[in-house]
Amino acid sequence: MRFSPLVDELIQNLRCLPGVGPKSAQRMAFSLLESDRKAGIKLADALARAMADVGHCQSCRTFTEEALCPICASAKRGKADTICVVETPADVLAIEAGGHFQGRYFVLQGHLSPLDGIGPEELGLALLEQHLGRDEISELILATNPTVEGDATAHYIADIARRHGVNVSRIAHGVPVGGELEYVDSTTLALSFTGRQPL
Amino acid sequence: MRFSPLVDELIQNLRCLPGVGPKSAQRMAFSLLESDRKAGIKLADALARAMADVGHCQSCRTFTEEALCPICASAKRGKADTICVVETPADVLAIEAGGHFQGRYFVLQGHLSPLDGIGPEELGLALLEQHLGRDEISELILATNPTVEGDATAHYIADIARRHGVNVSRIAHGVPVGGELEYVDSTTLALSFTGRQPL
Numbered sequence: 001m002r003f004s005p006l007v008d009e010l011i012q013n014l015r016c017l018p019g020v021g022p023k024s025a026q027r028m029a030f031s032l033l034e035s036d037r038k039a040g041i042k043l044a045d046a047l048a049r050a051m052a053d054v055g056h057c058q059s060c061r062t063f064t065e066e067a068l069c070p071i072c073a074s075a076k077r078g079k080a081d082t083i084c085v086v087e088t089p090a091d092v093l094a095i096e097a098g099g100h101f102q103g104r105y106f107v108l109q110g111h112l113s114p115l116d117g118i119g120p121e122e123l124g125l126a127l128l129e130q131h132l133g134r135d136e137i138s139e140l141i142l143a144t145n146p147t148v149e150g151d152a153t154a155h156y157i158a159d160i161a162r163r164h165g166v167n168v169s170r171i172a173h174g175v176p177v178g179g180e181l182e183y184v185d186s187t188t189l190a191l192s193f194t195g196r197q198p199l
Numbered sequence: 200m201r202f203s204p205l206v207d208e209l210i211q212n213l214r215c216l217p218g219v220g221p222k223s224a225q226r227m228a229f230s231l232l233e234s235d236r237k238a239g240i241k242l243a244d245a246l247a248r249a250m251a252d253v254g255h256c257q258s259c260r261t262f263t264e265e266a267l268c269p270i271c272a273s274a275k276r277g278k279a280d281t282i283c284v285v286e287t288p289a290d291v292l293a294i295e296a297g298g299h300f301q302g303r304y305f306v307l308q309g310h311l312s313p314l315d316g317i318g319p320e321e322l323g324l325a326l327l328e329q330h331l332g333r334d335e336i337s338e339l340i341l342a343t344n345p346t347v348e349g350d351a352t353a354h355y356i357a358d359i360a361r362r363h364g365v366n367v368s369r370i371a372h373g374v375p376v377g378g379e380l381e382y383v384d385s386t387t388l389a390l391s392f393t394g395r396q397p398l
Contacts, residue, residue: 003263003268003269003292004263004265004268004269005264006245006248006252006253006264007253007262007263007264009249010245010246010253012245013238013241013242016231016235016238016241016242017227017230017231018226018227018230019223019226019227026289026292027217027218027289028217028218029249030262030287031216032215032216032246032249033249033250033262034308039212039215040246040249040250041246041247041251042212042215043212043213043215043216043243043246044246044247046205046208046209046211046212047209047212047231047239047240047242047243047246048240048243048244048247050205050206050208050228050231050232050239051231051232051236051239051240051243052240053205054205054206054232062202063203063206063229063232064202064203064205064206065203065204065205065206066203069203070202070203089202089206090229093202109233
């Protein structure tokens with residue numbers, strides 16, 4: 001015998017969250033029921049509204065409930081001549097946290113993965129080509145992940161950019177700042193040599 | 200600049216879940232938005248209903264949306280003459296997983312903690328006394344946690360039980376099955392000696 005149906009249902013449904021197993025789901029359900037009902041109600045409400053209303057930005061494909069995301073809608077950055085291509089909205093946040101990039105983004109929402117049925121269409125590359133063809137783009141910075149799939153995606157997009165005569169670059173791969181050479185893997189170390197800069 | 204207001208609100212609200220920091224909340228929000236909107240809607244619905252409807256069992260104080268929880272409502276166990284006192288509903292589940300205990304439970308929903316304003320009233324000890332006075336109880340098993348607060352709570356309840364002439368016992372503390380003596384802490388080892396059983 002387990003809990004009452006409604007409590008059981010809540011625990012089961014909490015397991016749809018990534019990284020939440022049966023024990024964590026139980027702990028979350030009890031924590032909300034015990035001491036934080038108001039927060040639970042607010043969460044339910046935010047969740048219901050977000051699931052119903054949040055779509056993709058018409059310009060960069062990140063998540064937003066408006067037609068354009070805050071960056072694409074801003075007068076300063078929405079028409080910037082540099083586009084940074086990333087895999088996920090979380091990558092946008094990571095780059096924004098640095099504050100050094102002032103252009104706009106294009107969010108693929110994934111990477112090329114033919115076995116999973118993810119091709120150029122699923123990544124919205126037609127929309128990216130529209131930007132390259134219509135807007136005045138001086139540079140396309142490819143910031144997909146340094147994985148096999150991310151690299152393949154970057155090369156595919158680089159070909160498109162070249163067809164439109166747009167400068168294309170890839171973010172640098174090398175030793176992370178604060179890291180110690182001794183503990184850096186050999187592939188990264190090799191890339192830090194091929195990508196060396198004149199001083 | 201962060202995300203759109205609705206996405207931001209969802210991430211903020213997910214942080215009310217225990218063990219969920221800013222990065223996990225972001226990951227959860229994106230996972231639901233990206234690939235699991237149906238599960239998100241179901242979760243929002245289960246959450247809203249649970250927060251509104253789930254109360255406490257009138258007999259044992261565990262969480263339930265009915266007047267009585269499934270155990271207290273069952274013909275076989277609802278009137279059992281043994282009551283096991285535990286701190287949380289999760290403890291009930293842990294004991295039920297073993298399947299060896301066939302009595303009923305009483306859930307304190309916490310332990311005595313005067314500094315936090317948790318006294319006998321907050322733990323529903325008046326309700327427990329009603330059970331001891333009215334029902335025919337042959338034994339009260341105290342299964343509060345083996346912590347300072349849990350032990351204090353057990354002693355306090357034991358005094359009540361003795362006033363009602365009810366047999367009272369505490370679950371055994373000792374070396375866990377499958378554990379190695381070498382790695383067991385000294386207090387537990389001492390308890391395993393004082394609680395030794397004739398063979």
